[in-house]
Amino acid sequence: NDTSMQHRNLNHMTREERFSEAMRRTLYALKVLLPREGWTPVGPEMKYLARAIKEFTFIIHAGVFIPCIMSYGTNEQIAKWFPLAADFRIIGTYAQTELGHGSFLRGLETIATYDRANQEFIINCPKITAMKWWPGDMGKSANHVLLMAELVIDGKKYGMHGFMVQIRDLTTHEPLPGVTVGDIGAKLSFESVDNGFLYLQNVRIPRENLLSKLSEVHPDGTYIKKGNQRLMYGSMVRVRVNLIAHEIVMPLAKACTIAVRYSAVRRQGLINPSKEEVPVLDYVAQQHKLLPQVATVFMAHFAAKQLVKMHHDYSLEVEKGNTSQLPELHALSAGMKACLSEQGAAGAEIVRRACGGHGYSCGSGLPFIVNRMLATCTYEGENTVMQLQCARYLIKCADQAKKDKLTGSVWYLSDFSNMSCTAQTFGDLQEPSVLVKLHERRAKCAVQHAGKKMQNMVKNGTPAHDAWNMMATLLINAARAHIMQYVVGTSVTYISELSCSASLKKILTQLCALYALHNINSNCGDFVKFGCLTSAQCDLAQEAEFNLLKQLRPDAVGIVDSFDFTDDILQSCLGAYDGNVYERLFEWAKQAPMNKTEVHQDSYQYLQPYLHEGRDVLEGRGRNSKL
Ligand SMILES: CCCCC/C=C\C/C=C\C/C=C\C/C=C\C/C=C/C(=O)SCCNC(=O)CCNC(=O)[C@H](O)C(C)(C)COP(=O)(O)OP(=O)(O)OC[C@H]1O[C@@H](n2cnc3c(N)ncnc32)[C@H](O)[C@@H]1OP(=O)(O)O
Numbered sequence: 341n342d343t344s345m346q347h348r349n350l351n352h353m354t355r356e357e358r359f360s361e362a363m364r365r366t367l368y369a370l371k372v373l374l375p376r377e378g379w380t381p382v383g384p385e386m387k388y389l390a391r392a393i394k395e396f397t398f399i400i401h402a403g404v405f406i407p408c409i410m411s412y413g414t415n416e417q418i419a420k421w422f423p424l425a426a427d428f429r430i431i432g433t434y435a436q437t438e439l440g441h442g443s444f445l446r447g448l449e450t451i452a453t454y455d456r457a458n459q460e461f462i463i464n465c466p467k468i469t470a471m472k473w474w475p476g477d478m479g480k481s482a483n484h485v486l487l488m489a490e491l492v493i494d495g496k497k498y499g500m501h502g503f504m505v506q507i508r509d510l511t512t513h514e515p516l517p518g519v520t521v522g523d524i525g526a527k528l529s530f531e532s533v534d535n536g537f538l539y540l541q542n543v544r545i546p547r548e549n550l551l552s553k554l555s556e557v558h559p560d561g562t563y564i565k566k567g568n569q570r571l572m573y574g575s576m577v578r579v580r581v582n583l584i585a586h587e588i589v590m591p592l593a594k595a596c597t598i599a600v601r602y603s604a605v606r607r608q609g610l611i612n613p614s615k616e617e618v619p620v621l622d623y624v625a626q627q628h629k630l631l632p633q634v635a636t637v638f639m640a641h642f643a644a645k646q647l648v649k650m651h652h653d654y655s656l657e658v659e660k661g662n663t664s665q666l667p668e669l670h671a672l673s674a675g676m677k678a679c680l681s682e683q684g685a686a687g688a689e690i691v692r693r694a695c696g697g698h699g700y701s702c703g704s705g706l707p708f709i710v711n712r713m714l715a716t717c718t719y720e721g722e723n724t725v726m727q728l729q730c731a732r733y734l735i736k737c738a739d740q741a742k743k744d745k746l747t748g749s750v751w752y753l754s755d756f757s758n759m760s761c762t763a764q765t766f767g768d769l770q771e772p773s774v775l776v777k778l779h780e781r782r783a784k785c786a787v788q789h790a791g792k793k794m795q796n797m798v799k800n801g802t803p804a805h806d807a808w809n810m811m812a813t814l815l816i817n818a819a820r821a822h823i824m825q826y827v828v829g830t831s832v833t834y835i836s837e838l839s840c841s842a843s844l845k846k847i848l849t850q851l852c853a854l855y856a857l858h859n860i861n862s863n864c865g866d867f868v869k870f871g872c873l874t875s876a877q878c879d880l881a882q883e884a885e886f887n888l889l890k891q892l893r894p895d896a897v898g899i900v901d902s903f904d905f906t907d908d909i910l911q912s913c914l915g916a917y918d919g920n921v922y923e924r925l926f927e928w929a930k931q932a933p934m935n936k937t938e939v940h941q942d943s944y945q946y947l948q949p950y951l952h953e954g955r956d957v958l959e960g961r962g963r964n965s966k967l
Pocket residue numbers: 366386389390396397398399400402403404434436437442443444445446476570571573574576577579582583586587666667670718719720721722725729732733
């Protein structure tokens with residue numbers, strides 16, 4: 341209810357207005373509303389803040405830069421930079437991606453050369469492709485960057501390391517000498533975020549600015565490794581884990597709220613010719629578009645909670661020096677981020693499209709969500725690259741499963757029990773245990789299929805790297821199958837262990853079954869090819885899904901209402917709680933800058949001569965048209 345937090349109509353603002361308004365609102369929320377003592381930008385408050393603010397700034401500062409200081413800094417470095425960053429007295433970003441490289445980190449070209457005489461690092465972008473490009477908050481906001489660069493000592497390369505580099509003056513905010521920095525221009529979304537470019541030429545930083553938890557450089561240039569170097573990639577794992585809730589589950593929940601509420605209000609056409617026009621939500625085709633996406637919100641939420649817990653447990657182990665869980669966590673977080681962002685972004689577009697013309701209006705609030713979710717498929721690890729990382733781990737585990745009993749998320753790869761499906765009715769296929777088994781079997785077969793194909797190619801003389809490249813599509817499918825079985829399995833377990841009312845548990849169980857069956861029906865080729873289901877059972881699976889749509893239809897609006905988004909955060913004429921869609925759309929359109937005058941003078945000057953000629957002809961004064 342704080343008017344300082346109310347969102348003005350973002351669609352009727354320029355990009356620069358949105359950039360400064362987001363910064364105002366974010367700082368107001370962080371510096372005024374949140375309790376000063378005790379909160380941190382990576383604490384639980386962020387969940388509520390990210391929920392309460394439609395466009396906020398300092399996502400990378402809060403969601404990446406600060407966690408990196410904690411992950412890569414020594415205690416002294418954390419003590420120095422964390423308080424400044426947590427209190428926004430320095431603003432930072434995570435500068436890794438370059439104009440020429442984003443996925444292949446070993447190809448990054450920015451160099452940090454150690455200058456023993458001055459005990460400094462000299463930072464250079466040797467050519468244009470080495471320029472840092474994309475980091476959020478970097479163009480105009482950040483005055484520091486956590487720069488990921490190749491460490492070089494006496495001509496020898498030591499790989500990517502993290503360096504704290506100040507890029508702007510803390511008094512004037514002007515770029516420092518050797519620093520060329522700015523905004524990369526208009527993008528598909530994130531209008532309020534100043535993703536930037538950064539060209540560094542002979543910028544000197546103290547030796548102490550190498551974040552040295554995992555490695556350090558002594559004054560004489562001696563390089564010391566201090567831990568598992570794979571932890572250097574740890575910040576990306578953490579962000580992949582965190583972004584699922586913030587950037588996939590929450591936006592999809594908003595989109596579903598808008599689309600389901602609108603579909604309950606919008607009457608269009610007849611089902612029974614003798615009855616009145618129906619709400620489009622009564623069309624099974626509409627339910628088939630919307631309700632599986634509603635189910636995805638819940639299942640992705642449950643699976644993300646499990647992944648966050650796994651990451652938390654892993655972090656405690658790392659503190660004790662045990663990094664054994666890292667390979668599985670990397671594979672799972674990479675796969676989950678890729679597959680759920682793919683599903684979420686596709687799902688947001690499906691529900692947007694289900695709202696017809698008004699879904700194409702920015703007044704619906706849906707284009708904002710769809711465009712922003714598209715970015716989740718690219719940042720923090722491009723999806724294809726992430727799915728292949730996940731597949732790399734699965735293939736290794738499948739080989740290991742031939743001799744060892746596996747545990748963790750890949751345990752099913754060493755499950756050689758009879759997994760054939762005996763379902764005879766569509767009710768059998770709504771059973772959670774049956775759905776879990778089906779997904780495990782499909783995933784196991786998909787992984788083994790991809791592995792077998794590559795082994796056969798190598799046996800026939802194909803180099804392993806070529807076999808990998810040629811089977812990439814099968815490997816990506818295996819990664820997707822693995823994540824689907826993880827999401828279904830963790831959701832079934834989560835719901836079964838949830839202490840809640842029987843009626844709520846019934847709805848959640850139905851949503852889980854709907855998610856699983858929608859996935860089966862969308863990938864039935866795999867389920868038949870791998871012998872998980874017969875063709876007849878595939879028919880039952882479709883029947884089972886349609887039956888669940890019918891069961892869930894009466895509760896559809898109540899379910900999305902439970903996401904509890906305010907009208908202010910939805911910013912949607914279609915999804916407002918009162919359902920007054922048409923009055924809201926009309927009011928919204930009238931506020932458009934285009935309508936601030938009845939005649940748009942700038943364009944009228946071009947039209948005027950022709951209009952006056954038309955007037956004269958119609959009033960009998962003008963000469964006949966040449967046409
Ligand atoms: C004020 C309000 C704020 C509220 C908001 C708060 C929080 C919000 C939450 C989050 C932020 C939300 C949105 C953020 C928006 C935008 C942020 C975007 C940021 C970025 O995009 S940062 C840049 C991201 N870039 C990448 O992810 C690069 C991807 N590429 C790579 O990771 C690597 O290049 C590669 C693909 C993994 C290949 O690396 P390479 O060294 O060549 O390795 P390989 O040879 O493939 O494998 C070697 C070996 O290493 C293992 N490995 C690889 N990666 C990892 C890892 N990350 N962790 C652990 N292990 C890893 C790999 O498995 C191999 O192991 P083997 O045993 O098989 O040898």
